Every structure is written in C-alpha cells, then in structure tokens.
Amino acid sequence: MRLLFLGDIMGRTGRTAVAEQLPGLRKAWQVDFVIANAENAAGGFGVTGAIAHSLFEAGVDCITTGNHAFDQKDDISFFDDEPRMLRPANFPRSNPGRGAGLYFTKDDRRVLVIQLHGQRFMNPMDDMIPALEREMSGMSLGHEADAIVVDVxxxxxxxxxVIGHYMDGRVSLVCGSHTHVPTADVQVLPGGTAFQADAGMCGDYDSVIGMEKHAPIENMVSKIKSGRMVPASGEATICGIVVDTDDRTGLSTGAWAVRVGGRLAAAAPPAKG
Incomplete structure (x- = not known):
C-alpha cells in the first residue's frame, strides 16, 4: 500500500494548492490513502466543515488537526458528525469528535489513523502514551489493520x-506535524516503522511558518504587537511524506519526503514498485 501524509495545510494558499494538485499527485504517485493535517486551513486557525469537505472532494481520506482544532468555535459540530475528522486522542474525552479512526481504501484495505497532541511547550494535555495504547487496543498491524499511521x-x-521509537514495529508511520518546517530525517526505523519528525506545511514558505512575515518581524524587533497575523498568500509548497508498506506485515518498505511547487527544492517518491 502507498500512503501519503500531508503536513499542516496553511490558509487559503495551502488548501488551494492541495485542492488543485492532489488529484493529479494521487494518480501520478499511485497513492492508496491520503491523510492531511488541516488545523490551520481556515485563515491559519482551525478548520471548518466546508473546508474539510472540499479537501475530501480533492482526495483526502482522513483529516487530522491539533491545538487549533476547535478555533472555529461556531463550526465544530462536524467533529462529531464526520468520522473522517480527527482531533487529538489525548484531548479531554468530553471534547467533540474522536482521536482515531479505522478507514478503508477503495480496495477495502484497512487504515487506522491515530492523532496525538504533544505536552512540551504546548497547552497541557493528558499523557500521549496511555491515549495511544487505548486507541491501539485490539488493533494490531497486519491483522486488524493493514496500515497504521500516527500523527504526533x-x-x-x-x-x-520517543513516540516513533516506542511504536517502532507496531505501526506503519509515525509523522510529526505542527512546526511547519519539513525535517530532513525521513527514515525507516529498525523495526520497520517509517518516521519523520515534521512533515512541514502546505503553504507559502516566503513567510514566518506560513504567516505573512512583516507582522512577526516587527513584533520581534519592537516587542509591540503591530498587527494581526494572517497567512502568507504566495505560491504554496505542498510538503509531506510518502510511505510504501508491505502487504503482509503492514510495515514500511520505503519512505520519501515530498515537496511540490513554491520555493522549496522539489522532491517526489519513486515509481511504485
């Protein structure tokens, strides 16, 4: 199976690039299942039901989020209504939605996606490990699920x-999101789990992590907030990771960073073997 994980979709430029290019990329790369983090898709803060459905129409199979999941407070009921939407599993259980979902490819292979929220330098949340083990309960790679992906x-x-090494050999991919900068550490860990510390973002890299650059520069120089942060509107780079899995075990047989368009050097996976 070939999986594609897309880093944080940032604002209009990011979601437009994904909507326009994903159908062609999915076909060219022969991707079986697409996960995208869309917690910044609505003006940089949260995601709406309308945006989510436009991404589903473009070929995204599952949307993950993060600390901005519920920023669009008037439009969060779809986390309960739409099973393809995830929020972190270690959010309070009273929150809308779910932290994991089991999905099916077009040929009925099963993909389990689990979402986690970090603890260091972020709003306090429950421990990731118990939440992860709860969502993994009764699910094993190569048996109840043909692939398992964890978005940290x-x-x-x-x-x-830590999550990557802890889950090595138990899941197909552990991929980080949130920092909007693609890391150069794409690898397959010793036990067969693909890993990347951060997939980057789908957004304009002539920016400060996706935001128009002048306001954050002025804030740092003057220490006075000079304006509202807004997403940069230049050409987006679509960033993520492609992973191939073994049909028998579900473990990774290869992993490649992908970068399409915009300012960053292009990268693409090889033809599917």
Whole structure:
C-alpha cells in the first residue's frame, strides 16, 4: 500500500494548492490513502466543515488537526458528525469528535489513523502514551489493520522521536506535524516503522511558518504587537511524506519526503514498485 501524509495545510494558499494538485499527485504517485493535517486551513486557525469537505472532494481520506482544532468555535459540530475528522486522542474525552479512526481504501484495505497532541511547550494535555495504547487496543498491524499511521502534533522533536521509537514495529508511520518546517530525517526505523519528525506545511514558505512575515518581524524587533497575523498568500509548497508498506506485515518498505511547487527544492517518491 502507498500512503501519503500531508503536513499542516496553511490558509487559503495551502488548501488551494492541495485542492488543485492532489488529484493529479494521487494518480501520478499511485497513492492508496491520503491523510492531511488541516488545523490551520481556515485563515491559519482551525478548520471548518466546508473546508474539510472540499479537501475530501480533492482526495483526502482522513483529516487530522491539533491545538487549533476547535478555533472555529461556531463550526465544530462536524467533529462529531464526520468520522473522517480527527482531533487529538489525548484531548479531554468530553471534547467533540474522536482521536482515531479505522478507514478503508477503495480496495477495502484497512487504515487506522491515530492523532496525538504533544505536552512540551504546548497547552497541557493528558499523557500521549496511555491515549495511544487505548486507541491501539485490539488493533494490531497486519491483522486488524493493514496500515497504521500516527500523527504526533507536537512542538518538541524529542517527543516525536520517543513516540516513533516506542511504536517502532507496531505501526506503519509515525509523522510529526505542527512546526511547519519539513525535517530532513525521513527514515525507516529498525523495526520497520517509517518516521519523520515534521512533515512541514502546505503553504507559502516566503513567510514566518506560513504567516505573512512583516507582522512577526516587527513584533520581534519592537516587542509591540503591530498587527494581526494572517497567512502568507504566495505560491504554496505542498510538503509531506510518502510511505510504501508491505502487504503482509503492514510495515514500511520505503519512505520519501515530498515537496511540490513554491520555493522549496522539489522532491517526489519513486515509481511504485
């Protein structure tokens, strides 16, 4: 199976790039299942039901989120109504929605997606490990699920590596999101789990992590907030990771960073073997 995980979709430019290019990329790369983090898709803060459905129409199979999941407070009921929408599993259980979902490809292979929220340098949340084990209960790779993907939405690289090594051999992919900068550490861990500390973002990189650059520069120089942060509107780079899995075990047989368009150097997976 070939999986595609897209980093944080940032504002209009990011979601437009994904909507326009994903159908062609999915066909060209022969992708079987697409996960996208869309917690910044609505003006940089949260995601709406309308945006989510436009991404589903473009070919996204599951949307993950993170600390901005519920920023669009007037439009969060769809987290309960739409099973393809996830919020972190270690959010309070009273929150809308779910932290994991089991989905099916067009040929009925099963993909379990689990979303986690980091603890260091972020709003306090429950421990990731118990939440992860709860969502993994009764689910094993190569048996109840043909592929398992964990999105670790976290600030600290160390937390992402801990989850990667902790889950090595038990899941197909552990990929970080949140920092909007693609890391150069795409690898397959010793036990067969693909890993990247951060997939980056789908957004304009002539920016400060996706935001128009002048306001954050002025804020840092003057220490006075000079304006509202708004997403940069230049050409987006679509960033993410492609993973191939073994049909028998569900473990990764290869992993590649992907970067399409915009300012960053292009990268694409090889033809599907």
């Amino acid at each position: 939405h976290a600030e600290a690289t160390s937390e992402k590596y």
